[in-house]
Amino acid sequence: xxxxxxxxxxxxxxxxxxxxxxxxxxxxxxxxxxxxxxxxxxxxxxxxxxxxxxxxxxxxxxxxxxxxxxxxxxxxxxxxxxxxxxxxxxxxxxxxxxxxxxxxxxxxxxxxxxxxxxxxxxxxxxxxxxxxxxxxx
Amino acid sequence: xxxxxxxxxxxxxxxxxxxxxxxxxxxxxxxxxxxxxxxxxxxxxxxxxxxxxxxxxxxxxxxxxxxxxxxxxxxxxxxxxxxxxxxxxxxxxxxxxxxxxxxxxxxxxxxxxxxxxxxxxxxxxxxxxxxxxxxxxxxxxxxxxxxxxxxxxxxxxxxxxxxxxxxxxxxxxxxxxxxxxxxxxxxxxxxxxxxxxxxxxxxxxxxxxxxxxxxxxxxxxxxxxxxxxxxxxxxxxxxxxxxxxxxxxxxxxxxxxxxxxxxxxxxxxxxxxxxxxxxxxxxxxxxxxxxxxxxxxxxxxxxxxxxxxxxxxxxxxxxxxxxxxxxxxxxxxxxxxxxxxxxxxxxxxxxxxxxxxxxxxxxxxxxxxxxxxxxxxxxxxxxxxxxxxxxxxxxxxxxxxxxxxxxxxxxxxxxxxxxxxxxxxxxxxxxxxxxxxxxxxxxxxxxxxxxxxxxxxxxxxxxxxxxxxxxx
Numbered sequence: 005x006x007x008x009x010x011x012x013x014x015x016x017x018x019x020x021x022x023x024x025x026x027x028x029x030x031x032x033x034x035x036x037x038x039x040x041x042x043x044x045x046x047x048x049x050x051x052x053x054x055x056x057x058x059x060x061x062x063x064x065x066x067x068x069x070x071x072x073x074x075x076x077x078x079x080x081x082x083x084x085x086x087x088x089x090x091x092x093x094x095x096x097x098x099x100x101x102x103x104x105x106x107x108x109x110x111x112x113x114x115x116x117x118x119x120x121x122x123x124x125x126x127x128x129x130x131x132x133x134x135x136x137x138x139x140x141x
Numbered sequence: 142x143x144x145x146x147x148x149x150x151x152x153x154x155x156x157x158x159x160x161x162x163x164x165x166x167x168x169x170x171x172x173x174x175x176x177x178x179x180x181x182x183x184x185x186x187x188x189x190x191x192x193x194x195x196x197x198x199x200x201x202x203x204x205x206x207x208x209x210x211x212x213x214x215x216x217x218x219x220x221x222x223x224x225x226x227x228x229x230x231x232x233x234x235x236x237x238x239x240x241x242x243x244x245x246x247x248x249x250x251x252x253x254x255x256x257x258x259x260x261x262x263x264x265x266x267x268x269x270x271x272x273x274x275x276x277x278x279x280x281x282x283x284x285x286x287x288x289x290x291x292x293x294x295x296x297x298x299x300x301x302x303x304x305x306x307x308x309x310x311x312x313x314x315x316x317x318x319x320x321x322x323x324x325x326x327x328x329x330x331x332x333x334x335x336x337x338x339x340x341x342x343x344x345x346x347x348x349x350x351x352x353x354x355x356x357x358x359x360x361x362x363x364x365x366x367x368x369x370x371x372x373x374x375x376x377x378x379x380x381x382x383x384x385x386x387x388x389x390x391x392x393x394x395x396x397x398x399x400x401x402x403x404x405x406x407x408x409x410x411x412x413x414x415x416x417x418x419x420x421x422x423x424x425x426x427x428x429x430x431x432x433x434x435x436x437x438x439x440x441x442x443x444x445x446x447x448x449x450x451x452x453x454x455x456x457x458x459x460x461x462x463x464x465x466x467x468x469x470x471x472x473x474x475x476x477x478x479x480x481x482x483x484x485x486x487x488x489x490x491x492x493x494x495x496x497x498x499x500x501x502x503x504x505x506x507x508x509x510x511x512x513x514x515x516x517x518x519x520x521x522x523x524x525x526x527x528x529x530x531x532x533x534x535x536x537x538x539x540x541x542x543x544x545x546x547x548x549x550x551x552x553x554x555x556x557x558x559x560x561x562x563x564x565x566x567x568x569x570x571x572x573x574x575x576x577x578x579x580x581x582x583x584x585x586x587x588x589x590x591x592x593x594x595x596x597x598x599x600x601x602x603x604x605x606x607x608x609x610x611x612x613x
Contacts, residue, residue, distance in 0.1 A: 020395050026402035033409045111442070112398040116405050 012127050013037040015056040017047040017073065018089070019066050027060070030116065036123070044068035048076055055081045058126045060119070063090040063101065071104055078105045083134050085126035089114065175356045182348045190344065194337060209300045209317070213251075217302040217315050220248045225307050234309070237272055240264045248315065255311040256280040256303075263311055280314045382555045390444035397437050404430040443568050455604050458495050460525055460533055461486040467504040468523070474512055481520040490527055494604040499576045506573045507537050507596050514541030514594060531602050538595040544588040552586055580604070 014036050018024040021042050028038035039054060041047035044067045051059070059077055063070030074086050088101040088109035101109050107126045110118065224247055228235065235243065241264045244253045255263035260281045262274050269277040280303050302315045408427045411420060468475075468482060475482050511521045519540040528534045544552065551557045555571040577584045581601040588594035 022399045023402055026406050030406050030409055112394050
């Protein structure tokens with residue numbers, strides 16, 4: 005098993021339970037610390053208790069819209085990078101998200117390699133922005 | 142001459158064009174309309190005209206009659222006076238032979254003779270009998286002694302004046318065929334009828350032409366309206382199917398992501414496990430799942446891009462360069478199929494305000510379709526031309542088998558495909574149609590089985606804002 009990414013905590017927020025859980029499992033297999041949440045409430049609670057490095061966030065959520073969750077995450081833990089994941093095809097949705105502070109956006113279904121690349125890039129950005137925190141988590 | 146011929150040809154072609162696609166019921170309705178209009182206008186225009194000409198004819202006749210009456214009256218008075226003077230001055234009453242000789246000297250212009258009160262001729266008349274015969278005219282007409290007029294409408298007019306001579310039992314009669322003698326009168330009538338018929342014919346011709354022009358105008362505007370209606374209907378259909386498609390695509394995308402992840406997880410576990418029986422086959426199965434998911438993904442993404450409301454990024458585009466660029470992508474494909482690509486690019490094309498990516502997709506779709514249609518060993522022709530100051534036209538013509546009219550009708554419909562299952566989603570041309578509409582352009586297709594197919598795309602030079610409702 006890979007162990008190089010142990011410092012990276014990833015939170016997956018998706019109302020599709022199976023998707024979130026499976027993705028978390030796969031990320032864990034690759035050495036990440038992965039958390040999964042299926043609603044906005046859980047997601048925000050997890051963000052506060054285990055501040056993740058990267059959040060993978062579905063835009064369409066039943067209780068709060070992805071944008072609102074994005075704003076709340078950015079407010080409570082500004083250093084966290086958020087990658088938007090959406091099944092809805094509009095590129096403009098993603099662009100809106102990036103304007104609102106998301107790191108990037110991806111369209112479902114996404115290949116593992118693309119996702120890993122994006123997570124690593126997000127993590128690099130986070131470390132570059134907050135060099136003093138590197139390795140402390 | 143050529144110029145006129147060309148105009149005539151376009152006129153007839155246009156006419157023929159508008160007639161295409163009209164049902165026979167509609168055609169007969171236009172015919173009926175034309176006939177009704179023709180009869181109505183004829184009645185409205187021709188009845189007063191006929192009335193006026195008949196009225197004028199009678200007025201003219203009355204005028205002639207008046208003149209003739211005055212003329213005859215003068216002669217009658219004059220002759221009567223002369224004759225009465227002669228008789229009064231002669232010691233013996235003159236004999237009939239004497240009178241025969243005398244009368245022409247009294248009035249040389251008109252026919253002059255005497256009758257008695259029984260209407261028997263006293264002197265001989267040129268036209269109405271010999272001495273002693275009963276006069277063919279009723280000469281004993283008026284007792285007041287002033288002239289009367291004898292008319293014969295159909296044969297012409299004979300004016301007749303009778304006056305009793307004082308001191309005798311005779312009546313002086315003067316007749317005149319007048320300026321309208323029998324012969325001239327008949328020819329006058331002939332001319333009159335001929336003129337009337339001629340005017341009637343010309344009038345009818347003018348009315349017929351007017352009615353034809355009117356009908357064809359109405360027909361043209363009807364055809365235009367119908368075309369607009371059917372286009373609106375089509376884009377409406379596209380819009381609603383687009384929404385449906387987007388909904389379905391979105392719903393499918395989620396479980397698809399789950400399938401993909403689950404398969405990925407299994408794959409991960411397989412990667413991290415040691416060899417065991419059937420590991421290879423499991424791996425291959427997982428690969429199959431991934432491929433299936435990939436295919437679904439292509440479809441859902443296409444559906445979404447078909448439905449998506451994407452903001453166009455406008456920039457100035459050199460259409461010829463864009464075509465060359467697209468051909469760059471497809472060159473290998475064409476070469477592989479031994480398809481000759483002829484480029485006929487106009488040099489005076491203005492740059493257009495449009496979306497580069499969307500235009501690329503449009504031409505990729507259409508040219509790709511052309512390549513698929515031609516198959517092996519044919520040709521594709523790309524033509525660009527300036528339509529007017531506002532539009533640029535790109536024509537893509539292939540030498541493929543052409544398209545049946547039945548299929549041609551549905552060619553832009555979503556999910557309509559003639560390709561084998563799995564080879565085409567039936568969305569390519571729908572997407573192309575939607576993109577062109579979004580860019581403010583139009584696309585037409587012309588095809589005949591066995592003679593190839595032409596896609597004619599007109600793009601606006603300046604981008605126009607399109608109605609939001611038609612953009613889904």
